[in-house]
Amino acid sequence: MFSTRQAAKMLGINASTLSRYVTAGKIPGPKSAQLGGMSMHLWTEREIERVRKLLPNIEDGRTTRHQKQARKSTKSTS
Structure with a gap:
């Protein structure tokens, strides 16, 4: 079993990002345990x-940044 911080590190993202995705329902949350x-x-x-x-x-x-640059180039060619 891994903590959210450990799981996030294994995924290459920030722990707060992983928590935010769980809270927003973008990914299924794991089981919770009460500790202290x-x-x-x-x-x-x-x-x-x-x-x-x-x-x-x-x-x-x-x-x-990539999306912003793509939008700029689309606007300038239109």
Whole structure:
């Protein structure tokens, strides 16, 4: 079992990004456990691999530099 921070590191993303995707329902959340009065997500290797396959299809709502440049070039050629 891995923490959200460990799972995010394995996926190459920030832990806050992974948490945000779970909260937004973009990816299925793992089981939670209570540790010292706090709730903690516990990720299995299978769940991490499932998320790895989903990541390329997730839109994070931000415009990347590549997308901005593509829009500029489309506007300038029109």
